[in-house]
Amino acid sequence: MGGGFGPLLSFLATTRGGLDGHLVGALRKARSSVQSSLVTRVIGIALAAVVIIYLSPKVYALGPSYFLRIVAVGVALGAIYALIAIGYTMVYGIVELINFAHGDVFTLGAFISLPLLVTPFWHLTEETGGGWGIVLPLIAVFLIVMLITGLINVGIERVAYRPLRNAPRLAPLITAVGVSFFLEGVMYLWKGAVNLHYPDLLPSNRFVGGTFSAKDVIVIVAAVILVAGLAFFVNQTKLGKAMRATAQDRDAARLMGINIDRTISATFFIGAVLAAAGGITYGLYINSVNNGLGFPIGLVAFTAAVFGGIGNIPGAALGGLIIGLIRATNDGYVDPQWTDVVTFAILILVLTLRPTGLLGMRVPEK
C-alpha cells in the first residue's frame, strides 16, 4: 500500500462515528448558516497576519524569481487539485456522499493512460516525444481514458453506492473506503506498489527568467478548458439542469420527470472524467505515479472542496487553486514535511469555524 494509507484508514476507522456525527453534521448544519461570525473573521485575519509576517522575510531573502516559480507550481498543482475537488463536490452535492474512493479514480486515470501512450497509431515516448506531433495523439489518449474511467465510476456507483442509497449515511461512506482499498488493490496487482515512471512528454521550455515552464502553462490551460466545459455543461444543457435540480431537491426533481438514477450516474461519470484528466495531467507534470497516490491527494482535494464550500462547483475550483498555492508556499518556504499538517489544519479550521467554506454551499451563479 502507498505511504500514508494505513494511518489514514485507522483514523477513519477510529473516528467513523465521529466522521458521520461531526463532519457530516457540520456540513449539514452549514446549509442553514452562511454568514461568518465576527469571531471567524477575526481569527481568519489574525492567522493571515501571522502567516504573512512569518513568511515575508523568507520571500524577500529568496528573491522574486523563486517566488514566481512557487506561484507557477502552486497554480499548476492547484489546477490538478481543482479537477479532483470538483468531482468530490458534485458527488456530495447530489448524493451527500463523501466519496473517499474519488482520489483512487484519479490514480486509475493515470494508470489506464500508461499503456495507451504507445499504440499502433502513435508512440508517445520520451524518445519520439516533443513537437506539435504529440498534440492530437495526446488529446486522443485523454478522451479515451476519460471515457473509460467515467464508465468505470458509473459501474462503481451502480454496484457499491446505489443499493445503499436509502441506507444510513455511514454505510455508503464506509463502502467508499472499501472501494478505495479495492481500486488500490487492483492497481497493485496490475503494476505493483512501486513508483512508475510517467513519460515526460511536455516541453520544458522556460520563460520569464526561468520561472514559468511550458509544462506549468499547459497543465493550467488544460484544467481551464475542462472546467469551462463543465461549467457550460452544468449551466446550459438539460442534463446539467437536471443535475442541479436533483442536487437541490431529489424528490421534487423526480416528480418533474427527471430520472435521478441516470442523473446520478451522469454525475459520477463527469466526476471521474475530470479526475482521470487530472490523473493524466499529474503524470505528465510530475512524471511519477504509484497505486497509493490517490488517497492522500484525494484528501487534499477534499479539503479544497470543503474550503470552497462543498457542493459548490466554482468553490471547488477556487479551493483547489488556493490549497495548491498554500501547499507550494509551504513546500518552498517552510518545510515540505509540514505541508500535510498545514493542509489538514486548514480542513479542521474550516469545518469548525466556517463549514460553508469560502463561497458557501450551492450559492447562485449570478
Next chain:
Amino acid sequence: MNEPILSIHGLTKRFLGLTAVDNVTFDVKRNEIFALIGPNGAGKTTLFNCVTGLFAPTLGRVVFDGSEITGTRPHRVAKLGIARTFQNIRLFDYMTVIENVLVGEHARMHAKLWDSVFKTPQERREEAHVRERARELLKFVGLEKHAESYARNLPYGQQRRLEIARALATDPKLLLLDEPAAGFTPQEKAELMQLVQRLREQGLTIFMIEHDMKIVMGVSERIVVLDHGEKIAEGTPEVVRRDQRVIEAYLGKSA
C-alpha cells in the same frame, strides 16, 4: 371517456406498525375538482406520495388513465401525466423562477444531450418553444415579472404559485395540490380558487388536499374524508358537511 382518470383500490401504506393509509378505495373522475380532507396525520400526504410513486404502497392498486401505476417510479408517473405540489414548498431554491419551470419542460423535450451540447437547429427550435411556453405559464400564475429572480428570494405566496407553474410545465392531465392555500391571505385564497377553476376549464383534473373549508366547499365537486388512514366519507360538499362521522372526526371525538 367516462371512466375515472384515477382509481385507488384498497390502498394501504404502513410504516413500521403505523398504518398511515388503511384500505382506501375511491375514484377521481375526469375533469372534476376533487378534494381530500381530514384531520392532521390522517394520511392525506401519504396517499399523494403513493400515487406519485414516492412511496410504494404496502397493499392495493393505483390506476391512472387506464393503466396500472402501482409502484411505478416517480419520473415515469410524471411522464404519464401526474404532477403535484408539496405541502411544504419544495422549489429548486438556487435556480431562477424560469429555470424552475424549464426543468419540468425539459423532461418532455426530444432533443438529446448531443443536441444541447452542439446547439443543433432542432435543439434551438425546441428550446425557443419551451422558453416561450415557460413564460406563458409564468404569466398564467402572475409571475412573469419575476422570471429572473431566484426562487428562494420570492415571497411565500409567489413561491406557492411558482410551484403550481412548475407542476404545470410537465403538461399533466391530473394535478395534485397538497394544501395549496396554506398560509394564504383571503385575497390570495380567492385568486387561487379562480386559478383552479381556470385550470379545470382547460381540461385538467384537480385533486387537492386542503384544510380551508371555504375553499373545499367552494370549488370542489366531490370530497373524500380520511381519518386515521381510513376513508370515513365520500360525496358532494353538502353530503360530507352533514356526515356524522366527519363532524366527530373534526371535533376530535374519534380520538
